[in-house]
Amino acid sequence: MVPQGSPQDPPPCTEADLREALTRAVQASRWSKFLADAGPALLEASLEQRDALDRAARLAVPELGDLCVINLLQPDGSLLRAAVVHVDPEFDPIIEQLKLLRPLRDSPNHQVLDSGRPLIIRDLAAADPWSIAGRGQQQVWDRLALASCVLVPMGARGRTLGTFSVSSTDPDRYTDADVPLVQGLALRAGLALDTAELYDSQRHAREFADRAAARTAGLLEATAALSGALSPEAIAEVVVSQGSGLLGAGSAVLFVRVADRLELVHATGWPPDILQRCQTVPLVGGTPVSDAVLDGAPVWLENHDDALARYPGWAPAHCNGGYQAAACLPLIVEGTAVGAMNFSFTAAREFGSDDRTFLRALAGQCAQALDRSRLYSAERAARAAAERQRDQAAVLAGASLALDTPTSQVQRLQQLTQLTVPRIADWCAVHLIRDGKLENIAYAHNDPDKIAFLEELTRRYPRRDRYGSSGIARVIRTGQPELISDISDAMLAETAPDETHLRLVRALGMTSAMIVPLRVGGVTTGTITLVAAESGYRYDSDDLAFAQDLATRAALALDNARLYEEQHDIAATLQAALLPHELPDIPGVELAGRYVAAGDANDVGGDLYDVFSSSSARIGGAAGPWSLMIGDVCGKGAAAAALTALIRYTIRAEASHRLLPAEVLHGLNQAIIHQLSTIEGRFCTAIYGLLTLTNNGVRVTMACAGHLAPRVLRRHGEIEVGQGGGTILGVYGEPTLASEDVHLTPGDTLVLVTDGVTEARSPDGFYGEERLDALLASCAGRDAGSIAAAIITDVLQFQADAPRDDIAVLIVQSAPGMNVERTSG
Amino acid sequence: MSQLEVHREFEGDVTIVSFGGEFDYAEMGTAQEELRAAEELAPKVLLLDLTGLAFMDSSAVRVILQADRRAREQGRRLALLTGTGPPHRVLSILGLVTRLDIVADREAVTGS
Numbered sequence: 001m002v003p004q005g006s007p008q009d010p011p012p013c014t015e016a017d018l019r020e021a022l023t024r025a026v027q028a029s030r031w032s033k034f035l036a037d038a039g040p041a042l043l044e045a046s047l048e049q050r051d052a053l054d055r056a057a058r059l060a061v062p063e064l065g066d067l068c069v070i071n072l073l074q075p076d077g078s079l080l081r082a083a084v085v086h087v088d089p090e091f092d093p094i095i096e097q098l099k100l101l102r103p104l105r106d107s108p109n110h111q112v113l114d115s116g117r118p119l120i121i122r123d124l125a126a127a128d129p130w131s132i133a134g135r136g137q138q139q140v141w142d143r144l145a146l147a148s149c150v151l152v153p154m155g156a157r158g159r160t161l162g163t164f165s166v167s168s169t170d171p172d173r174y175t176d177a178d179v180p181l182v183q184g185l186a187l188r189a190g191l192a193l194d195t196a197e198l199y200d201s202q203r204h205a206r207e208f209a210d211r212a213a214a215r216t217a218g219l220l221e222a223t224a225a226l227s228g229a230l231s232p233e234a235i236a237e238v239v240v241s242q243g244s245g246l247l248g249a250g251s252a253v254l255f256v257r258v259a260d261r262l263e264l265v266h267a268t269g270w271p272p273d274i275l276q277r278c279q280t281v282p283l284v285g286g287t288p289v290s291d292a293v294l295d296g297a298p299v300w301l302e303n304h305d306d307a308l309a310r311y312p313g314w315a316p317a318h319c320n321g322g323y324q325a326a327a328c329l330p331l332i333v334e335g336t337a338v339g340a341m342n343f344s345f346t347a348a349r350e351f352g353s354d355d356r357t358f359l360r361a362l363a364g365q366c367a368q369a370l371d372r373s374r375l376y377s378a379e380r381a382a383r384a385a386a387e388r389q390r391d392q393a394a395v396l397a398g399a400s401l402a403l404d405t406p407t408s409q410v411q412r413l414q415q416l417t418q419l420t421v422p423r424i425a426d427w428c429a430v431h432l433i434r435d436g437k438l439e440n441i442a443y444a445h446n447d448p449d450k451i452a453f454l455e456e457l458t459r460r461y462p463r464r465d466r467y468g469s470s471g472i473a474r475v476i477r478t479g480q481p482e483l484i485s486d487i488s489d490a491m492l493a494e495t496a497p498d499e500t501h502l503r504l505v506r507a508l509g510m511t512s513a514m515i516v517p518l519r520v521g522g523v524t525t526g527t528i529t530l531v532a533a534e535s536g537y538r539y540d541s542d543d544l545a546f547a548q549d550l551a552t553r554a555a556l557a558l559d560n561a562r563l564y565e566e567q568h569d570i571a572a573t574l575q576a577a578l579l580p581h582e583l584p585d586i587p588g589v590e591l592a593g594r595y596v597a598a599g600d601a602n603d604v605g606g607d608l609y610d611v612f613s614s615s616s617a618r619i620g621g622a623a624g625p626w627s628l629m630i631g632d633v634c635g636k637g638a639a640a641a642a643l644t645a646l647i648r649y650t651i652r653a654e655a656s657h658r659l660l661p662a663e664v665l666h667g668l669n670q671a672i673i674h675q676l677s678t679i680e681g682r683f684c685t686a687i688y689g690l691l692t693l694t695n696n697g698v699r700v701t702m703a704c705a706g707h708l709a710p711r712v713l714r715r716h717g718e719i720e721v722g723q724g725g726g727t728i729l730g731v732y733g734e735p736t737l738a739s740e741d742v743h744l745t746p747g748d749t750l751v752l753v754t755d756g757v758t759e760a761r762s763p764d765g766f767y768g769e770e771r772l773d774a775l776l777a778s779c780a781g782r783d784a785g786s787i788a789a790a791i792i793t794d795v796l797q798f799q800a801d802a803p804r805d806d807i808a809v810l811i812v813q814s815a816p817g818m819n820v821e822r823t824s825g
Numbered sequence: 826m827s828q829l830e831v832h833r834e835f836e837g838d839v840t841i842v843s844f845g846g847e848f849d850y851a852e853m854g855t856a857q858e859e860l861r862a863a864e865e866l867a868p869k870v871l872l873l874d875l876t877g878l879a880f881m882d883s884s885a886v887r888v889i890l891q892a893d894r895r896a897r898e899q900g901r902r903l904a905l906l907t908g909t910g911p912p913h914r915v916l917s918i919l920g921l922v923t924r925l926d927i928v929a930d931r932e933a934v935t936g937s
Binding site (some may be wrong): 002213278634635636681682683685705707708723725726728731732734736755757759762766804805 | 849884886887
């Protein structure tokens, strides 16, 4: 082994030196041509490093030896056989083996590296192949049968890149003169390698710059898109598409934290069945996403082995999905992880600092967007809740009014359904059980076309079986409300009787529904159905509570309406019982009685009148065994009705055995005080009279107890107002009773009214006695019924048809044209 | 002036309860409470001033009659100031003007 000088040694000056120099020059001229050819060939070679080296090695064989090996210095100081070329292609398999092996640390190559000087070995065959070639390479080495070699360091721009060697089976193949040539080739190989490296690094730099630019652009794009993404789903979509697009990830998944678990928001690159299984991930560790959230730090898994080592339970499924590497990042808002995103890659990959920086930035953007979304949705939810409450309150307020209106049940319910649309429902329907059948008695939708559509559907499919399979029938049966937050197509299909029905129902586009029972007295008598369709609203338990509230009010109102109607009937029946069915037929006398209850017909009123035959009663010499009375009881309701009944029957009883009207009223006063002593302060006013026929008309002898004075309308329109007077009955043991005696000639009329007439009010004041008298004056010549009707009409009009007190009118008219001369009997 | 207004004043031994507005069936409860509250103080004279009433029906009369009865039972004086408006008309038609202690003015009971 002879060390040789470098080609940069000073020129030789002895003869031998000159000869050698000449030989060298001749060779050099030959080799310089070779090298001149080699340079461009190397430079033009593929810019991939290995190709460049391979090309260099091929130039050396067979010109410089049977075998050329180029070793590259690795960062750890070892050498890698980057190019190995043998003159005989038959040795290729051996060469391939040789490439896989590395020269040992104490091999000649390392000596060359360490010394920086060329080395010629002429006794390779004798050398220990183990020390030359390394462990397990003896056989290979033997077959190559190499005898000598030249090794030179390879470098460029002052950097040591590796070693360059040529070997030959001829032990005398190499002299020192060969060294410069090998060095020249090595230099060119080194330059080519350096150029390739430079190019590579430049290309890498450009790629890096391009990638960085793309990622920056991607981040900007993501930021812009995220600023408009207001739901976690939309955010996830942006992040997942941007992230996987720029990273080349095969799958991207985004989870958000909900209490002690993670919920999947959006995913790409996984089959649905796998996704179905990981909709929620418990926050207990053991998966990259849960760890990322729990630790608040990214998890980088660069290959499957890495994944398997850290997540033995998770990695196999990840691998089965076709993924090797994964990057999982927590989404952190103000120090708290609110979720995580995971990108998976089909090939193993290193996550360089640029990758990590980009992903962290993306995760940061995503986390901020999620936080904005949370704030936005919280605000929107609060506003929606407030609006909903306002709408619900408005509907309830409106419902109370609608349900309180004295209209029919159907009208009330129709109003109710219209109130709910569109405030709290797109559809509203009310069903009631009538005659054992389910009847859709009211429904509402804002669009008349939709109403027509529903009517058609109801007409074609009158699903009136209360024992049927519809949700309404079920609620009727169970009395339990039903909330269907999400109406699925399967549900529609399940309840549809046939395909056509299913098609029609689908067209309604229902998204959510509530059915609440109308329960009266523990019995479900119907349902209210509220449906969301066009609005896309989903009802929740709060909405159901509202709907139940609404139904409870509706049911109560309907029950009240029923009771009201019943009570009204009872009141009317009772009132009728307190008034004469018909007035008696008295020769030469026309009678008319009218009674109008005050606006609220629920209470039995306290006004009454009566005309009856008091056969035992006689007065003077005139004929006429008839009694008449008009009265007004203080108050209304059952107690008033009891007093009214007492008055009516007491007067009938008293009239049968007392002759004087005042006696009859005294008897009535005693009866009231005696029998109704417990009813403190309750009293009545009354006029009682005896009617007798005279030979020129009718005589009425009256007693008055605190009642409005009687009027007489003379045939030609004159009004005579009686004295009135007397004290109310039922309060004092000895009431003052005023007497009144009138004679009616044919055409004259006695008018008795209660204070519901004179005390009637309008914004202009009281109706009053003067207005009554003026009206009566205008009624001259009219018959009894017409006069009674005129009074009632005028008083009602005065009060705008809403009387606040009962009105009773009794008219006694001496029949005109009956100017008969009667003989006293 | 639709609802009943009630005020209470004191002048020496006299408690004056004055009513204004409309006194009908709907206001019975209110009026009864006010009167009972005034009676709790056991005034020698309770004067009901009805002159401010634009309307009064038989329900109001019933309240007055009840108060009158309680006054008699308890040996107090219940006086009414009716004026000449609707309350007076109602009470006169019912024949109560001579039955109740109706005074011409407040001075008739306060003595000032």
